[in-house]
Amino acid sequence: MVAQNPGSPTPVGSFNITQLGFKADKIGKDTNFRGLTIFDNVIYLSKGSGGNVINTVYFIDTTGRACPAGVGVPQASASLPESAISYDPALLQTEGVVPYNMCVLKGFPAQPNSKVTTPAFPFGLWFANATTLYVADEGDGTFADAGTEATAGLQKWIFDSTSSEWNLAYTLQAGLGLGVPYTVPDYPSGNNSATGLPWAPETDGLRNITGVVNDDGTATIYAITSTVSGNGDPGADPNKLVTITDTLAATSLPESESFTTLRTAGFAEVLRGVSLTPGTVTHHPG
Numbered sequence: 001m002v003a004q005n006p007g008s009p010t011p012v013g014s015f016n017i018t019q020l021g022f023k024a025d026k027i028g029k030d031t032n033f034r035g036l037t038i039f040d041n042v043i044y045l046s047k048g049s050g051g052n053v054i055n056t057v058y059f060i061d062t063t064g065r066a067c068p069a070g071v072g073v074p075q076a077s078a079s080l081p082e083s084a085i086s087y088d089p090a091l092l093q094t095e096g097v098v099p100y101n102m103c104v105l106k107g108f109p110a111q112p113n114s115k116v117t118t119p120a121f122p123f124g125l126w127f128a129n130a131t132t133l134y135v136a137d138e139g140d141g142t143f144a145d146a147g148t149e150a151t152a153g154l155q156k157w158i159f160d161s162t163s164s165e166w167n168l169a170y171t172l173q174a175g176l177g178l179g180v181p182y183t184v185p186d187y188p189s190g191n192n193s194a195t196g197l198p199w200a201p202e203t204d205g206l207r208n209i210t211g212v213v214n215d216d217g218t219a220t221i222y223a224i225t226s227t228v229s230g231n232g233d234p235g236a237d238p239n240k241l242v243t244i245t246d247t248l249a250a251t252s253l254p255e256s257e258s259f260t261t262l263r264t265a266g267f268a269e270v271l272r273g274v275s276l277t278p279g280t281v282t283h284h285p286g
Helices: 089-095
Strands: 036-039 042-047 056-060 102-105 122-129 132-137 153-160 165-172 202-213 218-228 240-247 260-264
Touching: 036 122, 042 122, 056 122, 122 218, 132 218, 153 202
Parallel strands: 122 202
Antiparallel strands: 036 042, 042 056, 056 102, 122 132, 132 153, 132 202, 153 165, 202 218, 218 240, 240 260
């Protein structure tokens, strides 16, 4: 019964663009998060939409010491939140959920979308280990841009312990067919008269991801694709479940690595997430 009646949601993390010295945005825009993961007792979230806000990777700082200026890395003593934020409902419409206890993960974008030429669109997050973070980028959802965005696909970030920040090593795109139309049985053909664009979907990037570390020094990542088409609703087309195996020690883009499609959704079907559930049997090479 408890699981069926969980009660009202309570916030455990909040961010405001004013933490970085920028003008406040509309309340709620700064906390329109996409992806979420937990690693080493820290909650990480991604944000990939909005005009004046920051598309980037965030984390909840439960120590109060990780990033006084809005950017930083988790403290070694960090623990998961034990209670919700104690906030004043009277301030929600003007200041949002206060106090702000979230930060931009150092090394990731820390400028508002309105100030950057090519914003990223991060979604799913998966840590292979403490120094390797994979980030799915779904693309900007614009039909004309599919296949041209350098950030779309699977980004590999590596932590530099000397500078205490994350750096983008490379982005895996081979095999995704970004911007290439594909056929779905029973799906409409030709162009949608309402948009003037083809019904045939195209992969624009990736959304949710998960992975497993193999015994041979590689990691296998499973991902759900994002799509664009003439239907006017990015992400609503039949999409794909794809996988790729990446060498963990690699710091430059391996030419031999490419995504493989495991399943394509059918007509009136959309794949939304991917996870390794309890009891899953995985085979580790090596």
